[in-house]
Amino acid sequence: MTEAQLTSEIRRKKTFLCIGLDTDLEKIPKFLRSSKDPLFAFNKAIIDATHDLCVAYKPNTAFYEAYGSAGWQALERTIAYLNESYPDHFTIADAKRGDIGNTSGRYARAFFEAMAFDSVTVAPYMGRDSVEPFLAFDNKFVILLALTSNAGAFDFQTLPTPEEALYLQVLRKTREYAHAERLMYVIGATKASFLKEVREIVPDQFLLIPGVGAQGGSLQDVCKYGLNSRVGLLVNSSRGIIYASNEADFAEAAREKAKALQQQMGRVLRDLKI
Protein backbone atom coordinates (compact mmCIF):
# COMPACT_ATOMS: atom_id res chain seq x y z
CA MET A 1 0.00 0.00 0.00
CA THR A 2 1.21 3.55 -0.71
CA GLU A 3 0.71 6.63 1.47
CA ALA A 4 -1.40 8.18 -1.29
CA GLN A 5 -3.70 5.14 -1.21
CA LEU A 6 -3.99 5.41 2.55
CA THR A 7 -4.91 9.11 2.35
CA SER A 8 -7.39 8.36 -0.40
CA GLU A 9 -9.07 5.67 1.74
CA ILE A 10 -9.25 8.10 4.66
CA ARG A 11 -11.00 10.70 2.47
CA ARG A 12 -13.34 8.17 0.92
CA LYS A 13 -14.41 6.64 4.25
CA LYS A 14 -14.20 9.87 6.27
CA THR A 15 -12.26 8.20 9.04
CA PHE A 16 -8.65 7.89 10.16
CA LEU A 17 -9.44 5.26 12.75
CA CYS A 18 -7.08 2.36 13.40
CA ILE A 19 -8.47 -0.51 15.45
CA GLY A 20 -6.00 -2.28 17.75
CA LEU A 21 -6.46 -6.04 17.87
CA ASP A 22 -5.05 -6.61 21.38
CA THR A 23 -6.90 -9.86 21.61
CA ASP A 24 -6.88 -11.47 25.04
CA LEU A 25 -8.48 -14.86 25.75
CA GLU A 26 -9.48 -13.66 29.20
CA LYS A 27 -11.46 -10.74 27.81
CA ILE A 28 -13.22 -12.15 24.77
CA PRO A 29 -16.75 -13.57 25.12
CA LYS A 30 -16.83 -16.89 26.93
CA PHE A 31 -18.75 -18.67 24.17
CA LEU A 32 -15.87 -18.03 21.73
CA ARG A 33 -13.26 -19.66 23.93
CA SER A 34 -14.30 -23.16 22.95
CA SER A 35 -13.86 -22.52 19.22
CA LYS A 36 -10.85 -24.04 17.49
CA ASP A 37 -8.95 -20.75 17.15
CA PRO A 38 -10.67 -18.29 19.49
CA LEU A 39 -8.21 -15.45 18.88
CA PHE A 40 -8.84 -15.56 15.15
CA ALA A 41 -12.59 -16.11 15.53
CA PHE A 42 -12.78 -12.98 17.68
CA ASN A 43 -10.62 -10.93 15.29
CA LYS A 44 -12.62 -12.01 12.24
CA ALA A 45 -15.90 -11.01 13.88
CA ILE A 46 -14.50 -7.62 14.94
CA ILE A 47 -13.01 -6.96 11.50
CA ASP A 48 -16.20 -7.95 9.66
CA ALA A 49 -18.23 -5.66 11.91
CA THR A 50 -15.97 -2.59 11.71
CA HIS A 51 -14.11 -2.58 8.38
CA ASP A 52 -16.14 0.25 6.82
CA LEU A 53 -15.50 2.51 9.83
CA CYS A 54 -11.70 2.32 9.94
CA VAL A 55 -8.75 2.41 7.56
CA ALA A 56 -6.26 0.34 9.54
CA TYR A 57 -5.94 -2.65 11.87
CA LYS A 58 -3.12 -3.07 14.35
CA PRO A 59 -2.62 -6.41 16.08
CA ASN A 60 -0.14 -6.12 18.95
CA THR A 61 2.16 -9.14 18.75
CA ALA A 62 2.46 -9.50 22.54
CA PHE A 63 -1.10 -10.75 22.83
CA TYR A 64 -0.41 -13.53 20.31
CA GLU A 65 3.05 -14.51 21.56
CA ALA A 66 1.60 -15.01 25.03
CA TYR A 67 -0.09 -18.13 23.61
CA GLY A 68 3.05 -19.52 21.95
CA SER A 69 3.04 -20.89 18.42
CA ALA A 70 -0.75 -21.32 18.53
CA GLY A 71 -0.99 -17.56 19.14
CA TRP A 72 1.45 -16.90 16.32
CA GLN A 73 -0.75 -18.97 14.01
CA ALA A 74 -3.77 -16.88 15.02
CA LEU A 75 -1.77 -13.77 14.07
CA GLU A 76 -0.87 -15.34 10.72
CA ARG A 77 -4.51 -16.19 10.06
CA THR A 78 -5.57 -12.66 11.01
CA ILE A 79 -3.20 -10.90 8.61
CA ALA A 80 -3.99 -13.42 5.86
CA TYR A 81 -7.71 -12.76 6.34
CA LEU A 82 -7.19 -8.99 6.23
CA ASN A 83 -5.08 -9.16 3.08
CA GLU A 84 -7.55 -11.46 1.36
CA SER A 85 -10.87 -9.93 2.41
CA TYR A 86 -9.99 -6.27 3.03
CA PRO A 87 -6.90 -5.48 0.94
CA ASP A 88 -7.58 -1.73 1.07
CA HIS A 89 -6.90 -1.59 4.82
CA PHE A 90 -3.51 -0.54 6.09
CA THR A 91 -2.09 -3.20 8.40
CA ILE A 92 0.28 -2.56 11.29
CA ALA A 93 2.24 -5.22 13.16
CA ASP A 94 2.60 -3.52 16.53
CA ALA A 95 5.77 -5.37 17.42
CA LYS A 96 8.15 -2.64 18.65
CA ARG A 97 11.15 -4.54 17.31
CA GLY A 98 14.71 -3.34 16.75
CA ASP A 99 18.07 -5.12 16.74
CA ILE A 100 21.49 -4.94 15.08
CA GLY A 101 21.34 -4.73 11.30
CA ASN A 102 21.34 -8.34 10.10
CA THR A 103 18.88 -9.25 12.85
CA SER A 104 16.49 -6.36 12.14
CA GLY A 105 16.51 -7.65 8.57
CA ARG A 106 15.10 -10.93 9.88
CA TYR A 107 12.31 -9.15 11.71
CA ALA A 108 11.54 -7.22 8.54
CA ARG A 109 11.21 -10.51 6.66
CA ALA A 110 8.95 -11.90 9.39
CA PHE A 111 6.49 -9.01 9.20
CA PHE A 112 6.76 -7.85 5.58
CA GLU A 113 7.31 -11.16 3.78
CA ALA A 114 6.22 -14.11 5.92
CA MET A 115 3.09 -12.22 7.04
CA ALA A 116 2.75 -9.37 4.50
CA PHE A 117 1.90 -6.55 6.91
CA ASP A 118 2.07 -3.04 5.41
CA SER A 119 4.00 -1.69 8.37
CA VAL A 120 5.67 -2.55 11.66
CA THR A 121 6.36 -0.50 14.77
CA VAL A 122 10.06 -0.21 15.64
CA ALA A 123 11.90 1.09 18.71
CA PRO A 124 14.59 3.70 17.95
CA TYR A 125 17.03 3.05 20.82
CA MET A 126 19.57 1.10 18.72
CA GLY A 127 19.81 3.75 16.03
CA ARG A 128 20.23 3.90 12.28
CA ASP A 129 21.40 0.39 11.38
CA SER A 130 18.61 -1.13 13.49
CA VAL A 131 15.93 0.82 11.58
CA GLU A 132 17.17 0.96 7.98
CA PRO A 133 16.77 -2.78 7.25
CA PHE A 134 13.02 -2.28 7.78
CA LEU A 135 13.04 0.73 5.42
CA ALA A 136 14.48 -1.25 2.52
CA PHE A 137 11.10 -2.66 1.43
CA ASP A 138 9.06 -0.93 -1.30
CA ASN A 139 5.59 0.17 -0.20
CA LYS A 140 6.22 -0.97 3.37
CA PHE A 141 6.41 1.42 6.31
CA VAL A 142 8.20 1.70 9.62
CA ILE A 143 6.28 3.36 12.42
CA LEU A 144 8.98 4.48 14.81
CA LEU A 145 8.34 5.05 18.51
CA ALA A 146 8.98 8.71 19.26
CA LEU A 147 6.80 9.74 22.20
CA THR A 148 4.74 6.91 23.67
CA SER A 149 1.47 7.15 25.56
CA ASN A 150 2.58 5.58 28.86
CA ALA A 151 3.85 7.20 32.05
CA GLY A 152 7.33 5.74 31.47
CA ALA A 153 7.67 7.93 28.37
CA PHE A 154 8.96 10.62 30.74
CA ASP A 155 11.83 8.44 31.98
CA PHE A 156 13.99 8.81 28.87
CA GLN A 157 12.04 10.12 25.86
CA THR A 158 11.69 13.65 27.18
CA LEU A 159 15.20 13.97 28.63
CA PRO A 160 16.93 17.12 27.38
CA THR A 161 19.84 16.56 25.01
CA PRO A 162 22.07 19.43 23.80
CA GLU A 163 19.71 20.27 20.94
CA GLU A 164 16.26 19.29 22.23
CA ALA A 165 14.33 16.55 24.03
CA LEU A 166 15.33 13.02 23.07
CA TYR A 167 12.06 12.21 21.23
CA LEU A 168 12.52 15.30 19.05
CA GLN A 169 16.08 14.18 18.32
CA VAL A 170 14.64 10.81 17.28
CA LEU A 171 12.38 12.58 14.81
CA ARG A 172 15.12 14.86 13.49
CA LYS A 173 17.91 12.29 13.12
CA THR A 174 15.74 9.66 11.51
CA ARG A 175 14.74 12.09 8.74
CA GLU A 176 18.28 11.46 7.42
CA TYR A 177 17.92 7.67 7.28
CA ALA A 178 17.83 5.94 3.89
CA HIS A 179 14.23 5.81 2.64
CA ALA A 180 13.03 8.11 5.39
CA GLU A 181 9.95 8.66 3.21
CA ARG A 182 8.79 5.27 4.51
CA LEU A 183 8.88 6.43 8.14
CA MET A 184 5.86 7.22 10.24
CA TYR A 185 5.96 7.95 13.97
CA VAL A 186 4.15 6.95 17.16
CA ILE A 187 3.12 9.99 19.24
CA GLY A 188 1.06 9.24 22.34
CA ALA A 189 -2.34 10.98 22.39
CA THR A 190 -2.10 11.59 26.10
CA LYS A 191 0.47 14.24 25.20
CA ALA A 192 -1.31 16.03 22.38
CA SER A 193 0.21 19.38 23.30
CA PHE A 194 3.59 17.98 22.25
CA LEU A 195 2.25 17.53 18.72
CA LYS A 196 2.94 21.13 17.82
CA GLU A 197 6.69 20.66 18.26
CA VAL A 198 6.48 17.30 16.52
CA ARG A 199 4.83 18.84 13.45
CA GLU A 200 7.59 21.44 13.21
CA ILE A 201 10.07 18.61 12.55
CA VAL A 202 7.86 16.13 10.66
CA PRO A 203 5.13 18.23 8.98
CA ASP A 204 4.35 15.71 6.27
CA GLN A 205 4.68 12.31 7.90
CA PHE A 206 1.87 10.11 9.11
CA LEU A 207 1.62 9.88 12.89
CA LEU A 208 0.13 6.88 14.64
CA ILE A 209 -1.64 8.10 17.76
CA PRO A 210 -2.38 5.45 20.37
CA GLY A 211 -3.94 6.25 23.68
CA VAL A 212 -7.27 7.72 22.62
CA GLY A 213 -9.97 6.16 24.75
CA ALA A 214 -8.81 3.72 27.44
CA GLN A 215 -5.56 5.64 27.97
CA GLY A 216 -7.30 8.99 28.24
CA GLY A 217 -6.21 11.04 25.22
CA SER A 218 -8.52 13.62 23.57
CA LEU A 219 -9.36 13.33 19.87
CA GLN A 220 -10.01 17.07 19.63
CA ASP A 221 -6.54 17.97 20.89
CA VAL A 222 -4.91 15.41 18.63
CA CYS A 223 -6.66 16.80 15.56
CA LYS A 224 -5.96 20.42 16.46
CA TYR A 225 -2.21 19.92 16.53
CA GLY A 226 -1.69 16.78 14.48
CA LEU A 227 -3.65 17.01 11.23
CA ASN A 228 -1.90 18.17 8.08
CA SER A 229 -3.17 18.87 4.58
CA ARG A 230 -2.89 15.16 3.69
CA VAL A 231 -4.61 14.19 6.98
CA GLY A 232 -1.39 12.58 8.25
CA LEU A 233 -2.97 10.90 11.26
CA LEU A 234 -3.99 7.41 12.24
CA VAL A 235 -5.74 7.40 15.58
CA ASN A 236 -5.83 4.05 17.30
CA SER A 237 -8.29 2.65 19.76
CA SER A 238 -7.99 -0.93 21.00
CA ARG A 239 -9.69 -1.91 24.24
CA GLY A 240 -12.26 0.88 23.99
CA ILE A 241 -13.64 -0.73 20.84
CA ILE A 242 -12.97 -4.45 20.90
CA TYR A 243 -14.07 -5.05 24.50
CA ALA A 244 -17.19 -2.87 24.38
CA SER A 245 -19.17 -6.00 25.30
CA ASN A 246 -18.21 -9.56 26.13
CA GLU A 247 -21.62 -11.01 25.39
CA ALA A 248 -23.10 -12.33 22.15
CA ASP A 249 -23.40 -8.74 20.88
CA PHE A 250 -19.65 -8.05 21.17
CA ALA A 251 -19.10 -7.36 17.45
CA GLU A 252 -22.15 -5.11 17.23
CA ALA A 253 -21.05 -3.23 20.36
CA ALA A 254 -17.56 -2.81 18.89
CA ARG A 255 -19.18 -1.44 15.74
CA GLU A 256 -21.09 1.16 17.79
CA LYS A 257 -17.91 2.34 19.51
CA ALA A 258 -16.03 2.48 16.20
CA LYS A 259 -18.91 4.32 14.58
CA ALA A 260 -18.90 7.00 17.27
CA LEU A 261 -15.21 7.63 16.64
CA GLN A 262 -15.67 7.52 12.85
CA GLN A 263 -18.42 10.12 13.09
CA GLN A 264 -16.29 12.42 15.25
CA MET A 265 -13.47 12.07 12.73
CA GLY A 266 -15.81 12.70 9.80
CA ARG A 267 -16.97 15.94 11.44
CA VAL A 268 -13.39 17.08 11.98
CA LEU A 269 -12.43 16.39 8.37
CA ARG A 270 -15.55 18.19 7.12
CA ASP A 271 -15.14 21.21 9.42
CA LEU A 272 -11.49 21.63 8.52
CA LYS A 273 -12.15 20.87 4.83
CA ILE A 274 -9.30 18.34 4.74
Added chain:
Amino acid sequence: MTEAQLTSEIRRKKTFLCIGLDTDLEKIPKFLRSSKDPLFAFNKAIIDATHDLCVAYKPNTAFYEAYGSAGWQALERTIAYLNESYPDHFTIADAKRGDIGNTSGRYARAFFEAMAFDSVTVAPYMGRDSVEPFLAFDNKFVILLALTSNAGAFDFQTLPTPEEALYLQVLRKTREYAHAERLMYVIGATKASFLKEVREIVPDQFLLIPGVGAQGGSLQDVCKYGLNSRVGLLVNSSRGIIYASNEADFAEAAREKAKALQQQMGRVLRDLKI
Protein backbone atom coordinates in the same frame (compact mmCIF):
# COMPACT_ATOMS: atom_id res chain seq x y z
CA MET B 1 17.66 -20.03 38.19
CA THR B 2 19.23 -17.63 40.72
CA GLU B 3 22.23 -15.36 40.20
CA ALA B 4 24.13 -17.34 42.82
CA GLN B 5 23.53 -20.52 40.84
CA LEU B 6 24.75 -18.83 37.67
CA THR B 7 27.94 -17.65 39.38
CA SER B 8 28.46 -21.08 40.84
CA GLU B 9 28.14 -22.68 37.38
CA ILE B 10 30.64 -20.16 35.98
CA ARG B 11 33.17 -21.08 38.68
CA ARG B 12 32.60 -24.81 38.29
CA LYS B 13 32.96 -24.80 34.51
CA LYS B 14 35.55 -21.99 34.33
CA THR B 15 33.65 -20.19 31.62
CA PHE B 16 31.27 -17.27 31.31
CA LEU B 17 30.51 -17.99 27.68
CA CYS B 18 27.00 -17.53 26.28
CA ILE B 19 26.33 -19.05 22.88
CA GLY B 20 23.95 -17.15 20.64
CA LEU B 21 21.60 -19.37 18.66
CA ASP B 22 21.01 -17.01 15.70
CA THR B 23 19.98 -19.93 13.57
CA ASP B 24 19.58 -19.14 9.88
CA LEU B 25 18.39 -21.73 7.33
CA GLU B 26 20.66 -20.18 4.72
CA LYS B 27 23.75 -20.70 6.84
CA ILE B 28 23.26 -24.12 8.39
CA PRO B 29 24.69 -27.22 6.67
CA LYS B 30 22.76 -28.17 3.53
CA PHE B 31 22.16 -31.75 4.65
CA LEU B 32 20.18 -30.52 7.65
CA ARG B 33 17.74 -28.46 5.59
CA SER B 34 15.74 -31.51 4.55
CA SER B 35 15.10 -32.62 8.14
CA LYS B 36 11.64 -32.09 9.58
CA ASP B 37 12.62 -29.18 11.84
CA PRO B 38 16.03 -28.02 10.59
CA LEU B 39 16.28 -25.05 13.02
CA PHE B 40 15.81 -27.33 16.00
CA ALA B 41 18.00 -30.11 14.57
CA PHE B 42 20.83 -27.58 14.18
CA ASN B 43 20.32 -26.10 17.65
CA LYS B 44 20.23 -29.53 19.32
CA ALA B 45 23.49 -30.56 17.66
CA ILE B 46 25.19 -27.27 18.65
CA ILE B 47 23.91 -27.50 22.23
CA ASP B 48 24.93 -31.15 22.65
CA ALA B 49 28.43 -30.34 21.34
CA THR B 50 29.06 -27.22 23.44
CA HIS B 51 27.09 -27.45 26.71
CA ASP B 52 30.12 -28.17 28.92
CA LEU B 53 31.95 -25.09 27.56
CA CYS B 54 29.31 -22.44 28.20
CA VAL B 55 26.88 -21.44 30.93
CA ALA B 56 24.18 -19.81 28.82
CA TYR B 57 22.34 -20.04 25.50
CA LYS B 58 20.72 -17.10 23.80
CA PRO B 59 18.37 -17.68 20.86
CA ASN B 60 17.55 -14.42 19.08
CA THR B 61 13.82 -14.46 18.35
CA ALA B 62 14.19 -12.64 15.00
CA PHE B 63 15.75 -15.71 13.39
CA TYR B 64 12.75 -17.84 14.39
CA GLU B 65 10.01 -15.31 13.62
CA ALA B 66 11.39 -14.97 10.09
CA TYR B 67 9.98 -18.47 9.48
CA GLY B 68 6.54 -17.75 10.94
CA SER B 69 4.80 -20.12 13.31
CA ALA B 70 7.05 -23.00 12.18
CA GLY B 71 10.01 -20.93 13.38
CA TRP B 72 8.25 -20.15 16.63
CA GLN B 73 7.73 -23.89 17.15
CA ALA B 74 11.46 -24.47 16.60
CA LEU B 75 12.12 -21.87 19.31
CA GLU B 76 9.68 -23.63 21.65
CA ARG B 77 11.37 -26.97 21.01
CA THR B 78 14.79 -25.43 21.62
CA ILE B 79 13.92 -23.95 25.01
CA ALA B 80 12.06 -27.12 26.01
CA TYR B 81 15.13 -29.20 25.10
CA LEU B 82 17.44 -26.89 27.07
CA ASN B 83 15.22 -26.97 30.15
CA GLU B 84 14.86 -30.74 30.00
CA SER B 85 18.39 -31.80 29.08
CA TYR B 86 20.54 -28.98 30.47
CA PRO B 87 18.57 -27.34 33.29
CA ASP B 88 21.74 -25.80 34.80
CA HIS B 89 22.20 -23.50 31.82
CA PHE B 90 20.95 -19.93 31.97
CA THR B 91 18.63 -19.22 29.05
CA ILE B 92 18.12 -15.85 27.40
CA ALA B 93 15.33 -14.98 24.98
CA ASP B 94 17.03 -12.24 22.98
CA ALA B 95 13.79 -10.54 22.04
CA LYS B 96 14.43 -6.83 22.80
CA ARG B 97 10.77 -6.33 23.71
CA GLY B 98 9.13 -3.44 25.55
CA ASP B 99 5.61 -1.98 25.44
CA ILE B 100 3.10 -0.24 27.69
CA GLY B 101 2.50 -2.01 30.99
CA ASN B 102 -0.32 -4.45 30.31
CA THR B 103 1.29 -5.40 27.00
CA SER B 104 4.77 -5.91 28.44
CA GLY B 105 3.08 -8.25 30.90
CA ARG B 106 1.94 -10.35 27.93
CA TYR B 107 5.49 -10.55 26.59
CA ALA B 108 6.68 -11.58 30.03
CA ARG B 109 4.16 -14.42 30.02
CA ALA B 110 5.27 -15.46 26.54
CA PHE B 111 8.92 -15.80 27.52
CA PHE B 112 8.78 -16.70 31.22
CA GLU B 113 5.66 -18.87 31.33
CA ALA B 114 4.75 -20.21 27.87
CA MET B 115 8.43 -20.91 27.12
CA ALA B 116 10.15 -20.86 30.56
CA PHE B 117 13.23 -18.84 29.64
CA ASP B 118 15.31 -17.59 32.60
CA SER B 119 15.61 -14.12 31.12
CA VAL B 120 14.61 -11.85 28.28
CA THR B 121 16.29 -8.82 26.72
CA VAL B 122 14.21 -5.63 26.94
CA ALA B 123 14.59 -2.19 25.30
CA PRO B 124 14.46 0.74 27.77
CA TYR B 125 13.01 3.47 25.55
CA MET B 126 9.46 3.27 26.98
CA GLY B 127 10.61 3.55 30.60
CA ARG B 128 9.60 2.18 33.96
CA ASP B 129 6.13 0.75 33.32
CA SER B 130 7.38 -1.04 30.21
CA VAL B 131 10.13 -2.82 32.16
CA GLU B 132 8.61 -3.56 35.58
CA PRO B 133 6.07 -6.14 34.35
CA PHE B 134 9.04 -8.30 33.33
CA LEU B 135 10.65 -7.82 36.76
CA ALA B 136 7.64 -9.19 38.63
CA PHE B 137 8.66 -12.84 38.16
CA ASP B 138 10.66 -14.67 40.85
CA ASN B 139 13.99 -16.04 39.68
CA LYS B 140 13.55 -14.52 36.23
CA PHE B 141 15.75 -11.75 34.87
CA VAL B 142 15.48 -8.77 32.57
CA ILE B 143 18.57 -7.95 30.54
CA LEU B 144 18.09 -4.33 29.60
CA LEU B 145 19.73 -2.75 26.56
CA ALA B 146 22.07 -0.02 27.79
CA LEU B 147 24.91 0.35 25.26
CA THR B 148 24.60 -1.91 22.24
CA SER B 149 27.37 -3.22 19.99
CA ASN B 150 26.24 -1.71 16.69
CA ALA B 151 27.24 1.55 14.99
CA GLY B 152 23.75 2.98 15.58
CA ALA B 153 24.41 2.92 19.34
CA PHE B 154 25.97 6.36 18.85
CA ASP B 155 22.77 7.83 17.39
CA PHE B 156 20.92 8.11 20.71
CA GLN B 157 22.48 5.98 23.46
CA THR B 158 25.52 8.20 23.91
CA LEU B 159 23.71 11.55 23.60
CA PRO B 160 24.52 13.84 26.54
CA THR B 161 21.67 14.50 28.94
CA PRO B 162 21.94 17.01 31.80
CA GLU B 163 23.48 14.44 34.14
CA GLU B 164 25.38 12.09 31.80
CA ALA B 165 25.12 10.12 28.56
CA LEU B 166 21.73 8.51 27.95
CA TYR B 167 22.94 4.92 28.42
CA LEU B 168 24.35 5.84 31.84
CA GLN B 169 20.99 7.43 32.71
CA VAL B 170 19.35 4.17 31.70
CA LEU B 171 21.59 2.33 34.16
CA ARG B 172 21.07 4.85 36.94
CA LYS B 173 17.31 5.32 36.67
CA THR B 174 16.54 1.63 36.33
CA ARG B 175 18.32 0.90 39.62
CA GLU B 176 15.22 2.46 41.24
CA TYR B 177 12.74 0.16 39.49
CA ALA B 178 10.82 -2.39 41.58
CA HIS B 179 12.85 -5.62 41.79
CA ALA B 180 15.91 -3.96 40.25
CA GLU B 181 17.86 -6.89 41.69
CA ARG B 182 16.51 -8.88 38.74
CA LEU B 183 18.08 -6.52 36.20
CA MET B 184 21.14 -7.27 34.12
CA TYR B 185 22.39 -5.04 31.28
CA VAL B 186 23.60 -5.37 27.69
CA ILE B 187 26.88 -3.54 27.11
CA GLY B 188 28.43 -3.94 23.64
CA ALA B 189 31.94 -5.41 23.68
CA THR B 190 33.02 -3.17 20.85
CA LYS B 191 32.99 -0.37 23.41
CA ALA B 192 34.86 -2.04 26.27
CA SER B 193 36.40 1.24 27.40
CA PHE B 194 32.92 2.41 28.39
CA LEU B 195 32.73 -0.45 30.90
CA LYS B 196 34.64 1.51 33.52
CA GLU B 197 31.88 4.12 33.75
CA VAL B 198 29.25 1.40 33.62
CA ARG B 199 30.77 -0.40 36.59
CA GLU B 200 30.72 2.81 38.65
CA ILE B 201 26.90 2.78 38.40
CA VAL B 202 26.22 -0.98 38.38
CA PRO B 203 29.16 -2.59 40.20
CA ASP B 204 27.30 -5.77 41.17
CA GLN B 205 24.99 -6.54 38.24
CA PHE B 206 25.60 -9.11 35.56
CA LEU B 207 26.44 -7.64 32.17
CA LEU B 208 25.68 -9.44 28.93
CA ILE B 209 28.41 -8.59 26.44
CA PRO B 210 27.58 -9.27 22.81
CA GLY B 211 29.93 -8.42 19.98
CA VAL B 212 32.98 -10.51 20.88
CA GLY B 213 34.12 -12.26 17.70
CA ALA B 214 32.20 -11.45 14.52
CA GLN B 215 31.52 -7.88 15.67
CA GLY B 216 35.16 -7.25 16.64
CA GLY B 217 35.20 -6.81 20.44
CA SER B 218 38.20 -7.86 22.55
CA LEU B 219 37.75 -10.36 25.38
CA GLN B 220 40.79 -8.97 27.21
CA ASP B 221 39.39 -5.44 27.31
CA VAL B 222 35.99 -6.67 28.40
CA CYS B 223 37.46 -8.63 31.31
CA LYS B 224 39.78 -5.82 32.38
CA TYR B 225 36.93 -3.39 32.92
CA GLY B 226 33.90 -5.62 33.31
CA LEU B 227 34.66 -8.42 35.77
CA ASN B 228 33.62 -8.06 39.38
CA SER B 229 34.19 -10.25 42.44
CA ARG B 230 31.19 -12.40 41.52
CA VAL B 231 32.37 -12.58 37.88
CA GLY B 232 29.36 -10.54 36.74
CA LEU B 233 29.87 -11.13 33.02
CA LEU B 234 28.28 -13.24 30.34
CA VAL B 235 30.18 -12.91 27.08
CA ASN B 236 28.23 -13.91 24.01
CA SER B 237 29.41 -15.25 20.70
CA SER B 238 26.94 -16.32 18.03
CA ARG B 239 28.07 -16.52 14.41
CA GLY B 240 31.73 -16.99 15.37
CA ILE B 241 30.82 -20.30 17.02
CA ILE B 242 27.74 -21.74 15.38
CA TYR B 243 28.83 -21.15 11.77
CA ALA B 244 32.44 -22.28 12.21
CA SER B 245 31.72 -24.88 9.51
CA ASN B 246 28.73 -25.66 7.34
CA GLU B 247 29.82 -29.21 6.56
CA ALA B 248 29.16 -32.49 8.37
CA ASP B 249 31.65 -31.43 11.09
CA PHE B 250 29.69 -28.25 11.99
CA ALA B 251 29.02 -29.24 15.61
CA GLU B 252 32.59 -30.34 16.18
CA ALA B 253 33.88 -27.10 14.62
CA ALA B 254 31.54 -25.09 16.85
CA ARG B 255 32.90 -26.99 19.84
CA GLU B 256 36.48 -26.05 18.89
CA LYS B 257 35.58 -22.35 18.67
CA ALA B 258 33.68 -22.50 21.96
CA LYS B 259 36.57 -24.35 23.59
CA ALA B 260 39.06 -21.67 22.53
CA LEU B 261 36.89 -19.01 24.20
CA GLN B 262 36.29 -21.17 27.28
CA GLN B 263 40.03 -21.67 27.69
CA GLN B 264 40.73 -17.94 27.40
CA MET B 265 38.03 -17.30 30.00
CA GLY B 266 39.42 -20.01 32.28
CA ARG B 267 42.86 -18.37 32.16
CA VAL B 268 41.40 -14.96 33.01
CA LEU B 269 39.47 -16.33 35.99
CA ARG B 270 42.57 -18.20 37.23
CA ASP B 271 44.96 -15.25 36.76
CA LEU B 272 42.60 -12.85 38.53
CA LYS B 273 41.70 -15.47 41.20
CA ILE B 274 37.98 -14.80 40.70
